[in-house]
Amino acid sequence: VYSEESVAAQKVAQHIAEIIRKKQAANEMAVLGLATGATPIQVYANLVKMHQEDGLSFKNVITFNLDEYYPMRPDAKQSYVTFMDEHLFSHIDIPKENIHIPDGTLPKDEIADYCLDYENKIGELGGLDLQILGIGRTGHIGFNEPGSAPNSGTRLVTLDDLTRRDAARDFGGKENVPTKAITMGVGTIFKAKEIILMAWSKKKASIIKKAVEGEMSGNVPATYLQLSDNVRFILDEDAASELT
Numbered sequence: 001v002y003s004e005e006s007v008a009a010q011k012v013a014q015h016i017a018e019i020i021r022k023k024q025a026a027n028e029m030a031v032l033g034l035a036t037g038a039t040p041i042q043v044y045a046n047l048v049k050m051h052q053e054d055g056l057s058f059k060n061v062i063t064f065n066l067d068e069y070y071p072m073r074p075d076a077k078q079s080y081v082t083f084m085d086e087h088l089f090s091h092i093d094i095p096k097e098n099i100h101i102p103d104g105t106l107p108k109d110e111i112a113d114y115c116l117d118y119e120n121k122i123g124e125l126g127g128l129d130l131q132i133l134g135i136g137r138t139g140h141i142g143f144n145e146p147g148s149a150p151n152s153g154t155r156l157v158t159l160d161d162l163t164r165r166d167a168a169r170d171f172g173g174k175e176n177v178p179t180k181a182i183t184m185g186v187g188t189i190f191k192a193k194e195i196i197l198m199a200w201s202k203k204k205a206s207i208i209k210k211a212v213e214g215e216m217s218g219n220v221p222a223t224y225l226q227l228s229d230n231v232r233f234i235l236d237e238d239a240a241s242e243l244t
């Protein structure tokens with residue numbers, strides 16, 4: 001628990017930079033699982049700063065984003081492709097071909113194969129060295145909404161009504177928020193060598209309490225993380241304020 005988001009985000013960014021540098025020294029690729037949304041924005045800002053001011057290179061980094069709305073055009077304002085470009089990718093030296101974000105333009109009958117391929121690609125690279133997560137007020141990680149199975153893989157899912165309400169502002173009304181998304185599964189996330197879930201502000205306090213101290217249940221998918229030995233919750237004081 002950190003006094004404030006900015007301090008916590010800097011720590012997480014430094015940890016990511018360490019992974020990247022260690023891999024560089026060993027001539028290996030760093031495979032990172034990334035999240036979108038408000039939560040990781042300052043982490044990405046810190047990484048951009050390290051690239052610009054300290055020469056941190058991302059040439060040996062391969063990324064897999066957790067999710068994308070479906071349907072979604074990559075050039076749409078609300079797409080996670082646009083988000084990642086704005087906050088990270090357009091400011092760093094990561095090779096374009098190393099970036100993976102679920103494709104929101106696929107015909108429905110191609111999605112299952114595509115998802116399997118997404119999963120396999122991660123496996124072939126030796127798995128994710130680190131997965132960073134935010135948490136939704138439904139308890140979702142990625143877009144694994146209540147009802148998701150602990151061993152779920154990358155797949156097309158239906159978004160919870162609360163998730164769509166929370167996204168309404170970005171889309172100019174809930175009716176414009178896609179009803180579906182492609183997301184890595186809980187099982188996919190679990191295979192990462194290390195998981196960091198971040199949450200800031202009072203708005204997240206009650207779901208953080210449920211995730212950390214509540215009974216493990218598919219009703220709050222983040223509770224599955226209680227089973228992992230490789231997970232850390234990085235919180236500000238507000239998000240941690242309901243923990244006993």
Ligand code: F6R
Nearest residue numbers: 035036037038039134135136142
């Ligand atoms: C984003 C994602 C979601 C968000 C969560 C929190 O890629 O998978 O699980 O992390 O909805 O969103 P924010 O950070 O906007 O509160």
